Amino acid sequence: MKMSKLLISGLVLFLTVSGYSQTQDLKQELLNKGLVSKTDIEKALKDPNNKEAGETQVVLPSKEEKKPEIEVPSVIEELFIREVKEKHDDYIETGKESKEGEAGEVKEADTEKEKKFLKQFGYNIFKAASTTFAPTDNVPVGPDYIVGPGDNFVVYVWGKLVQETFSLTVDRDGKISLPKAGAVFLWGMKFGEAEKLIKDALSQNYANFSINVTMGKLRTIRIFVLGEVKKPGGYTISSLSTLFHSLYEAGGPTKVGSLRKVKLIRDNKVVSTIDLYDFLLVGEKGLDVKLQSNDTVFVPSIGAVAGVTGNIKKPGIYELAGETKLSALMKMVGGVTPSGYVSRIQIERTINGERKAVLDVELKTGDALKDGKDIIVNDGDLITVFPINKLKYNYVTLYGNVGRPAEYELTPGLKVKELIEKAGGILPGTYLNRAEISRYKNDKAREIVAFDPDKLLKGDVKENQALKEWDEVTVYSQSEILPVQYVEISGAVNKEGRFELAEKMKVSDLIFKAKGLKKTASMDSAELFKIVFGKQPEIKKINLKKLLVEGVFDEDYILEAGDHLFIREETSWTKKKKITLSGEVKFPGVYVADSNEKLSSVLERAGGYSEKASPKSAVFTRESVKTIQQKTMLKYMQRLQQEVAAEGAKLAATGQTDADTKKAAETVKRKEDLVKVLGSIDVPGRLIIKLEDLKAFKDSKDDIIIEDGDSLYIPQIPSTVNVIGSVYNPTSIVYEPERNIHFYLDRVGGTTKDADRGDVYIVRASGEVDKNNAWGKNIERGDTIIVPAELKTETNWLKVLTDTSTIFFNAAVGVSAINR
Structure with missing residues (x-):
C-alpha cells in the first residue's frame, strides 16, 4: 500500500525545511523537478497526469544512482584560463572532464573534450565521502572531553561488601543521579573533573571500595556549517567531532570559499580562525578545535x-x-x-x-x-x-656498427679512435672504406667529414681526427653500403624462397638453408639456373643422390648472385584418385584408387551390386569429360552468336519487308533462343559405359582406369518407360516385356499432327541413342521414346529445342550413337 498524499506532502515539506544533511539530495531533486515552494509541491500532488494516480514520485536518490560530479573550471580557474597565454600551454596542469561509464565507472573524456586549466589548491581533499572522516565513537575519551546532556557514564563499584554497576546518563539539566549520593551536576565539566566528582560523591556512602568511571554512549551535538560550503545547513554529529569533521560533512568549501579564514563562532563570538593551509601543506592539525553544541562553522568568500x-x-x-x-x-x-x-x-x-x-x-x-x-x-x-634550455652540451654521438652506440661526454682532446674504443670497438661486417663525422659549422649548418676506418684502426694518425661539441660519428655496416646479394631455391624443399648469398656458399648449403628436401623430391636430377652476364643463361644438371647420399661433391657448385636451384617433385605416386560410388552397391561411399586401378576393382571392393541394382542404367560422370563438353558447348554457342550478329546486320542493311525477309528474321530469332537454351544447360560430364555382371565387365573395353573425381551411380531396376515429344500425353508408362514403340505410343494417345514419325528414336537407360529402325525394336526398362516435331516455319522451335536439348545433355552428351 503506497503512502497517502497527505503523508507524502507532510514528509516532503518537513524534510525540505529541515537542516539535516541527508536531505540535501532530496532538495536538489525537488529543485530539478521545479518544486520550489509548498504550492508547487501541492500542485504536483494534484496533477491528474501523475503516473501513480496523483501520488508524487519524489524519492531520495540512492548512492548507486548518484552520478559522479563533472569537474569543470570554477570562476577563479576560468579567470586564469583567460589569462594564461598560448606560450604557457605546455606548463599548465591538465584538468579533464569526467563522464560516467558502465556500472558507475568514471572514465576520462575524449581528447577533444579535454580542457586545460590550473586547479585551485586544496579543494580536492573534500571530495571523499563524509563518512570517511567521521569521528569514531568506540574509542576512550580524553580527560579534557567536555561533558554535556546525553552523555552516558558507566560506574563500576566493588569491594568486600559491595559490587555494583551503574549506567548513568546526563539529563537535559546537566546532572546525573547517583544511588545513595543524589544528584551530581556535570554539564560543562571536563571528563577528568567529572570522574573525580563522582568518586568523591560515592565515597560518602561506601567504605573500603574501589571505583572505575568510563564513558558509555556519547551524546550527539547540533552544529551549523554556513557560508561558502557545498551543503550549508544544520548537522547532528558526534560530540567528538572537530571543525574539520564538520567541513567534511558539509562537502567542504566551494571554490569561491576561503580555505585560510574558516571561522568558529560560539555564543555569537568568533573563538577561532583556522588556516587549512597549515594542515594541507605541513600536516599541522594542532589548531583543529573540538565542537560544542550550537557552534557555527562559517566559511567566508575566498580572498586574493x-x-x-x-x-x-x-x-x-x-x-x-x-x-x-x-x-x-x-x-x-x-x-x-x-x-x-x-x-x-x-x-x-x-x-x-x-x-x-x-x-x-x-x-x-x-x-x-x-x-x-x-x-x-x-x-x-x-x-x-x-x-631550462633543452639543448644539451659537452657531448658527441656515435652511431652505427659499433658495440655500444650512444652519446658520450666530450672530454678534452677526445678523438675518433678513442671514442670507438669507448663504445667497445667496431663489430664484424663493418664497412671499412669510409665512415663519417657530421659537424656543425658556424652558420649552424652541418658538414660531412669523412675518414677511413681501415687506416684508422691500423694507426694512421691523419685519420684520427679530434672531435668537437655535438659531432655525430657514423660507422656503417657492409649491408648498409653494399647491396645484399641473394640466391633462390624452389620446388620439393621444405622452405622455398630467397636466401642471402654468403661467401663461398654451395648448392648443399642452399639446400640446408631451405630445411632440406621433401620426401617427394626427385633425387635423380635437379637444375641450377645461372645468370652469365653478356651471355645466355646456363643450366647445370645436379644428381642429388650422388651429392647428398653418396657424398660425391663434384656437382656441389659454388653459388653466385642470382642463381636459382630447382628441385623436381615426384607426384605420380603420391597423388590421390578418389571415386564416389552411390546407389545400389553394397558399400557405397568414397574410395581411393591407386594409380592404375580400374572400375571393376573398385566395385569389387564395394561388395558388388545389391539385389535391386540395374547396372545397365548406371550413370558414370567424369570431370575431364565435363570440361571437354563445356568447351564444346562454349564454342558452339560462340559460333551461333556470331551467326546471329551477322544475319541481324544483314537484315538491317536490306530494309525489305517481303516474305523471305520475314523468314530470315524468324531464323535469327530461333538461333537466339537456342543460344539462351544452351546457356541454361548444366553439363553433367556423363560417360557411357556398358556396365554388366562384374565377371563379364572385368577387363572389358568399358572397364576404364579411375581418374580423380569420378562418380558412379547405380539406380534400382526401373519399372517405367518414358514417352516425350510430339505426343498427346507425354508421360511415363509401366514397363511391359516384349513391347515395341507402337504399344507405348498408343498408351499416350499417339503422335500429334506435327510429329516427325520418320525420325523417332530411343534413348536407352544406359544413355545410348538408338535411332535406326526404332519402330521395330523392343523397348527395355528405363528407356525413353522421343518423338521429335517436324521442323516447319510455324513450329515453336524454343519448345522443341528445350525438350530435345534436355534429353540430349542429361542422357546422351559424350556417348556414342549405335546403329541397329
Missing part, C-alpha cells in the same frame, strides 16, 4: 589568489593570506623542479585594473630570491617558471 604554473612541483591556484611574498609562495608550491629555469621567473600582473604588465624575477635557488629582491604577490598574479 595567485596562479603558479610551469616547472614547479605543485602547480595550481593558491589563496593568499594577507601580505604574501614571492619566496613564501614558492615554498607553498614545493619549489622549482630540477628542469626549471631559476634565472627568470615571469609574473604577469594587472596594474590598477587597467593594463597587463610582465615582471621578470631571478632566484638564487628553487625557492629563494636572488640578492634579497623579494616582491609582494598581488591578487590575480600569474607566476610562470619556464624550463
Whole structure:
C-alpha cells in the first residue's frame, strides 16, 4: 500500500525545511523537478497526469544512482584560463572532464573534450565521502572531553561488601543521579573533573571500595556549517567531532570559499580562525578545535589568489593570506623542479585594473630570491617558471656498427679512435672504406667529414681526427653500403624462397638453408639456373643422390648472385584418385584408387551390386569429360552468336519487308533462343559405359582406369518407360516385356499432327541413342521414346529445342550413337 498524499506532502515539506544533511539530495531533486515552494509541491500532488494516480514520485536518490560530479573550471580557474597565454600551454596542469561509464565507472573524456586549466589548491581533499572522516565513537575519551546532556557514564563499584554497576546518563539539566549520593551536576565539566566528582560523591556512602568511571554512549551535538560550503545547513554529529569533521560533512568549501579564514563562532563570538593551509601543506592539525553544541562553522568568500604554473612541483591556484611574498609562495608550491629555469621567473600582473604588465624575477635557488629582491604577490598574479634550455652540451654521438652506440661526454682532446674504443670497438661486417663525422659549422649548418676506418684502426694518425661539441660519428655496416646479394631455391624443399648469398656458399648449403628436401623430391636430377652476364643463361644438371647420399661433391657448385636451384617433385605416386560410388552397391561411399586401378576393382571392393541394382542404367560422370563438353558447348554457342550478329546486320542493311525477309528474321530469332537454351544447360560430364555382371565387365573395353573425381551411380531396376515429344500425353508408362514403340505410343494417345514419325528414336537407360529402325525394336526398362516435331516455319522451335536439348545433355552428351 503506497503512502497517502497527505503523508507524502507532510514528509516532503518537513524534510525540505529541515537542516539535516541527508536531505540535501532530496532538495536538489525537488529543485530539478521545479518544486520550489509548498504550492508547487501541492500542485504536483494534484496533477491528474501523475503516473501513480496523483501520488508524487519524489524519492531520495540512492548512492548507486548518484552520478559522479563533472569537474569543470570554477570562476577563479576560468579567470586564469583567460589569462594564461598560448606560450604557457605546455606548463599548465591538465584538468579533464569526467563522464560516467558502465556500472558507475568514471572514465576520462575524449581528447577533444579535454580542457586545460590550473586547479585551485586544496579543494580536492573534500571530495571523499563524509563518512570517511567521521569521528569514531568506540574509542576512550580524553580527560579534557567536555561533558554535556546525553552523555552516558558507566560506574563500576566493588569491594568486600559491595559490587555494583551503574549506567548513568546526563539529563537535559546537566546532572546525573547517583544511588545513595543524589544528584551530581556535570554539564560543562571536563571528563577528568567529572570522574573525580563522582568518586568523591560515592565515597560518602561506601567504605573500603574501589571505583572505575568510563564513558558509555556519547551524546550527539547540533552544529551549523554556513557560508561558502557545498551543503550549508544544520548537522547532528558526534560530540567528538572537530571543525574539520564538520567541513567534511558539509562537502567542504566551494571554490569561491576561503580555505585560510574558516571561522568558529560560539555564543555569537568568533573563538577561532583556522588556516587549512597549515594542515594541507605541513600536516599541522594542532589548531583543529573540538565542537560544542550550537557552534557555527562559517566559511567566508575566498580572498586574493595567485596562479603558479610551469616547472614547479605543485602547480595550481593558491589563496593568499594577507601580505604574501614571492619566496613564501614558492615554498607553498614545493619549489622549482630540477628542469626549471631559476634565472627568470615571469609574473604577469594587472596594474590598477587597467593594463597587463610582465615582471621578470631571478632566484638564487628553487625557492629563494636572488640578492634579497623579494616582491609582494598581488591578487590575480600569474607566476610562470619556464624550463631550462633543452639543448644539451659537452657531448658527441656515435652511431652505427659499433658495440655500444650512444652519446658520450666530450672530454678534452677526445678523438675518433678513442671514442670507438669507448663504445667497445667496431663489430664484424663493418664497412671499412669510409665512415663519417657530421659537424656543425658556424652558420649552424652541418658538414660531412669523412675518414677511413681501415687506416684508422691500423694507426694512421691523419685519420684520427679530434672531435668537437655535438659531432655525430657514423660507422656503417657492409649491408648498409653494399647491396645484399641473394640466391633462390624452389620446388620439393621444405622452405622455398630467397636466401642471402654468403661467401663461398654451395648448392648443399642452399639446400640446408631451405630445411632440406621433401620426401617427394626427385633425387635423380635437379637444375641450377645461372645468370652469365653478356651471355645466355646456363643450366647445370645436379644428381642429388650422388651429392647428398653418396657424398660425391663434384656437382656441389659454388653459388653466385642470382642463381636459382630447382628441385623436381615426384607426384605420380603420391597423388590421390578418389571415386564416389552411390546407389545400389553394397558399400557405397568414397574410395581411393591407386594409380592404375580400374572400375571393376573398385566395385569389387564395394561388395558388388545389391539385389535391386540395374547396372545397365548406371550413370558414370567424369570431370575431364565435363570440361571437354563445356568447351564444346562454349564454342558452339560462340559460333551461333556470331551467326546471329551477322544475319541481324544483314537484315538491317536490306530494309525489305517481303516474305523471305520475314523468314530470315524468324531464323535469327530461333538461333537466339537456342543460344539462351544452351546457356541454361548444366553439363553433367556423363560417360557411357556398358556396365554388366562384374565377371563379364572385368577387363572389358568399358572397364576404364579411375581418374580423380569420378562418380558412379547405380539406380534400382526401373519399372517405367518414358514417352516425350510430339505426343498427346507425354508421360511415363509401366514397363511391359516384349513391347515395341507402337504399344507405348498408343498408351499416350499417339503422335500429334506435327510429329516427325520418320525420325523417332530411343534413348536407352544406359544413355545410348538408338535411332535406326526404332519402330521395330523392343523397348527395355528405363528407356525413353522421343518423338521429335517436324521442323516447319510455324513450329515453336524454343519448345522443341528445350525438350530435345534436355534429353540430349542429361542422357546422351559424350556417348556414342549405335546403329541397329
